[in-house]
Every structure is written in structure tokens, then in C-alpha cells.
Amino acid sequence: MADPSTYRPAPGAIPTSPGVYKFRDAHGRVIYVGKAKSLRPRLSSYFQDLAGLHPRTATMVTTAASVEWTVVGTEVEALQLEYSWIKEFDPRFNVKYRDDKSYPELAVTLDEEYPRVQVMRGAHKKGVRYFGPYGHAWAIRETVDLLLRVFPVRTCSNGVFKRARQVGRPCLLGYIGKCAAPCVGKVSADEHRELAEDFCDFMAGRTGNYLRRLEEEMREAAASLEYEKAARLRDDIGALKRAMEKNAIVLADATDADLLALAEDELEAAVQIFHVRGGRVRGQRGWVTDKVEDVDTAGLVEHALQQLYGGGESVPREVLVPALPDPVGPVREWLGGLRGSQVDLRVPQRGDKKDLMATVQRNAQQALALHKTKRASDLTTRSRALQEIADALELDSVPLRIECYDISHLQGEDVVASMVVFEDGLARKSEYRRFQIKGFEGQDDVRSMHEVISRRFRRYLQEREQTGEWAVPESEDDRPDDRPEDGPRTEEGRPKRFAYPPQLLVVDGGQPQVAAARRALDELGIDDVALCGLAKRLEEVWLPGEDDPVVLPRSSEGLYLLQRVRDEAHRFAIGYQRTKRSKRLTAGELDSVPGLGETRRQALLKHFGSLKKLRAATVDELCAVPGIGRRTAETVAAALSSRTPAAPAVNTATGEIIEDGADQAAEPVAAAPQTAPSQETP
Secondary structure (H helix, E strand, O other): OOOOHHOOOOOOOOOOOEEEEEEOOOOOOOEEEEEEHHHHHHHHHHHOOHHHHEEEEEEEHHHEHHHHHEOOOOOHHHHHHHHHHHHHOOOOOEEEEOOOOOOOOOEEEOOOOOOOOEEEEEOOOOOOOOEOOOOOOHHHHHHHHHHHOOOOEEOHHEEEEEHHHHHOOOHHHOOOOOOOOHHHHOOOHHHHHHHHHHHHHHHHOOOOHHHHHHHHHHHHHHOOOOOHHHHHHHHHHHHHHHHHOOOOEEEOOOOEEEEEEEEOOOEEEEEEEEEEOOOOOOOEEEEEEEEEOOOHHHHHHHOOOOOOOOOOOOOOEEEOOOOOOOOHHHHHHHHHHHHHOOOOOOOOOOHHHHHHHHHHHEEEEHHHHHHHHHHOOOHHHHHHHHHHHHHHHHHOOOOOOEEEEEEEEEEOOEEEEEEEEEEEEEEHHHHHHHOOOOOOOOOOHHHHHHHHHHHHHHHHHHHHHHHOOOOOOOHHHHHHOOOOHHOOOOOEEEEEOOOOOOHHHHHOOOOHHHHHHHHHHHHOOOOOOEEEEEOOOEEEEEOOOOOOEEEOOOOHHHHHHHHHHHHHHHHHHHHHHHHHHHHHHHHOOOOOOOOOOHHHHHHHHHHHOOHHHHOOOOHHHOOOOOOOHHHHHHHHHHHHHHOOOOOOOEEEOOOOHHHHHHHHOOOOOOOOOOOOOOOOOO
């Protein structure tokens, strides 16, 4: 780990001009590329006290061994140079796009004597008209097949075209009317170019005038009794309409825009782009990116725009994004320079464009969820992840069962904990458990972690002692299989809840939480369970008694699995904490009556209509409610009589006292029972 002061530039040596800078490691590899409006303040910000830097930035500057910069004339030039260097050096601390493939586009080679319609990928060429991109090449071919009936532009390769001219015979498309056959002189070069330009106009969205012209020609042909010509024009109109139907109209006919949306979490972000041309969605594409550097939504938008248009992608009149880059001026100027005219880069605020942006956003969320699912479901990846964890933590075997614990509360209220279980790298939700912190009140995550671990493993020791099935075996052959179904079971045949220990115990937190968990295990005499903590700041893995953390590579599948386990524990804990808080805030007078469950509470309220009438009821009247026995009725009557009635509600407009409303408001309908795994609070 390098000291940034060893390579800090001398005071005054850094220019104040716009430029691009590169950080290199001890081996000379570029690890980060950035740009700045003024290089001096930007680079100086990297050499402040490490405690004041973002954790990822601190990791970058301590990994680097030198820094260099290049001065440019404008911020736009800095933007362009930054993109080209990121593509060239692939720095490890810059945003990475996993899906960097090229997408197919429909191209018309207007630079040739006889323009050709074809599918093309890669960088754009001068003199070629592009439409798209499309998600699949077959989508382009289906559209072209329909349009060739009306615009019979050549689609053959140059070799086939030359061969047809030599032999004086067109190809099959020329015989069936889907090519004008300029190779044998059926149309001149000018006539064929006119067909190609009409094709481009139609693909660009100028469809209304062309369809009206064909319909007028059809009517004139029918009036002149040229029925064959009229029938052909009718079929041409039908083919054009079918081609138009393949792309739904979403915006006004003249709208050319790209809509970009993001879905992100702490570690990754999914980018989705919809290409709208002529008011129709012509194509869709997306990437998944690692959030390696300290970057917010605006920064991700800027990187996505660089990725999208830096490779030669055509820039439309409008680019709609969820957040504007900061500063936005250089990006607008850069896009305008690529287009050759002004580009409207903005966040949609209302109307159809905002609605379509919401659709793009949903696609981005689904893409991120699908990416995580695919990565998690890959057996080979899971096996590699478990092996990497075992190697990094120096375990005797791979941790087939991992348990993770997290503490959740809201300003010290409703303190709860979660326990999630992963077996063979996959979540086993039936084994999830929830805990209420009972030993104390207030906010103390370390003490809460100690209590939860103690209670969980105390139950493990109790069930182990009761069954005797978890005594240490004489040999490896006597060791039970690493699955809870084969471990201790209840009389009904279900696995014991806490009888199966994990091979690895993970806590959400750093050294304090790990030390608390280790202390709890030591107090119970548990010494055969590996323990680690995963801290959110730098995604460091902390081991008991170690002063320095284990840092797994960002590309490590083992780190990714630990993060998934930690995030799942966090999600489960927050869900339980929110449920408890909601029930506490909506609790009524009947909630704390001993022995009175949800069904009978609802039956009482339904029978009497309000809490006021229920409070005035006698024990015999309570017993008349189905499901309410005399003992329960006496308990309810005693509980309600010992409490002061809630103050009546007042209509602030009329001053009228609403007595029944006050009673009903005091006893709201409880929330529906949760479908999460059953709570276990040992």
C-alpha cells in the first residue's frame, strides 16, 4: 500500500487548464483515468488526508504509485480524451461495462453508385445512412423483407452484383420483384438511387405523406379501370403498414430521441436505452456496470453517454436521461459536435416522454435483477465462489452452509436482527429466522450482535444435548451429511430449527461486530465455526483478532457471494423491523389483551361495531360472540375496564363530537399476517 505523499506533484507544478489525468500503479499500469475543468484543484483533492476521502478513492490513491496529466484546450476535448483512454487502458478503478457488444443496425450505402441495404455492426462509416440499433439482426431482415416489395433496393453483396452484370441475368430477388435489378439495366443508377432515398425517408419516419401518395395512386388506377395496378398498390400499402406495426408508436411522429434509464444498488448498475425514431421505438440495448469508482447517478449517466455515442453511434435531436451530468455544458457541446447540430439533453418532467422513461426504468430494474439471478444460478460460478472464500479465509473445506446476521432499528426503536442461510451458494429461505432484541433497550449494534449469536448457538447446544446426534463422530465416515434434512428432527419429522451449525458465520459489520460474535461463541465453547465480518465501507472481510482485513479482488466471485449474503440479511432485517414498527404505530387497545388473537379481535369488533360498544358490553354479551369463551370474555372485560377511553374525535369544521369514529379509530384493523418464514426468538 503506497503513501500518496511519495508521488504527490510539487506545489504549483499542476496547471489550472482543462485536462485528463492518469494514475498508474507500481508496475506502470493505468488504474484510473479522470478529467477536470481545472487540473490543479482536482488533483490536489486526491492528496488530502485519507480519512477525508471516499473509501474507494482512498483505495485507488494508495494503490497508485504515480500520476500524470495531459492539458487540452476545452472541457469537450477532455471528455473525448477521457473516453478514448478508458477504452485503451481499461483502468480497474473506472466504471466497467460488462456488455460491450455491438448491436446490429440497418444501413443504406448511399456512398456507392448503386446503394445497398444491409445489416451492419461496429463503427459508422462516412456516406452510409444508419437506422437502429436493433436488438436482433432477424428483426432488421423481417422489416427489410416487407419494405423490398415497395422499395426494391439491391441487398446483394458486391461479388454477387458483379457476377450478375457479367452474365446478364439477375438473381432470384430480381425475378420475384424484390429487387429493381440495376445489375442488368432494368433501372438506371439515378432511378435506383431514388428508390434508396425513398427507402431512407420511410425508415426515418416520414411515412404519412408516402402512404397518402400511394393511396391516391391506387384510387386513380381504380378510376382508370387499371385494376391490376390498383391491386398491386393496395398490397404495397398493406406491406408498409405491416412494417410500421412492428414498431409501436409511442411519441409524436417527428420525435427522434434516445431515452436512457438506470437501476442501481451499492455495487452495480444496469443501463437501458430505448431508441425512438419517427415516434417509434426502433431498438433497445443495455449494459450492466460495476460501480468500482465513487460515482453517483449523474456520473453513471455521463459514462453511459460516452459508451453509447463515443463509438460512432448516431446522436438524435433529443437525449432524455434520469439525471443531468455535472457539469452538463461540456456533454451537451460534445453531443452537438457529434451530431453537427444542437442536442437537447434533459430530464423529462411530464407527458408521454416521462411515461416512456418510466417504462425504460422498469426494463433497467428487470435487467439488473436478471443479471443477479443468472450470476447466482450458475453452478460453476457458485463452486468457484465457495472455493475462493475457503482459500481467502484459510478454511479446511468450502463453507457449504453460510449464516449471516444483521441488526436493524430506527433510532434505537424496534431493534431486531435477521439470520439468513445460504447452502451451496443459494439462499435457503425456509431456514431464515428473525430475532427481537430482548436483553436491553436502545441502540447498540455490538451488544445486539452478541445477544443474537448467543441465543442462536445456545439453542444449537440445547438441541444437540437433547438429541445426542451431534456428538463428535469417531471418524469421517460417521460424520452426518452437510444438510439439515439429514440432521436432528422433531417428532413430526421436521428438521430441528437450530440443530445444524454453519461452516461459516458472517456478520454485517467490521471489527466490533466480529469481536462481539467471537466473544459469544467463546462463552458457549463453540470453536468449530469459522467467523468473519463484511464491512460496507470498502467491502473488507474482517477476521477475529486480526488488525488488518482480508481484501478480496473486486472481480472475485467469492466477494460477490459474501455481498449477496450480507445484502439478503440486510433486506430481511429491514423488512422485519418495518413490520414491527408498523404494528406498534397502529396497535389498538385489544392488541395487548392476553390470549386474544387476530381472528377473535376482528370477530369482537365486527359483532359490536365499535370499541365504545365493546367496552360497555357485559361478560355474557361477550360470550355471545362466536369463538369467545367465558374466561376470554372476562379477560377482555377486565382489560378494557382498567383503561381510560380514548378522547372522542371532533369534526374541526362543525365542532361535532364523533364518538363512534373515535372508538373505531382507536382500534384499526391489523395488518395481514406476514408470509415470511416463521419467527424464532430463542
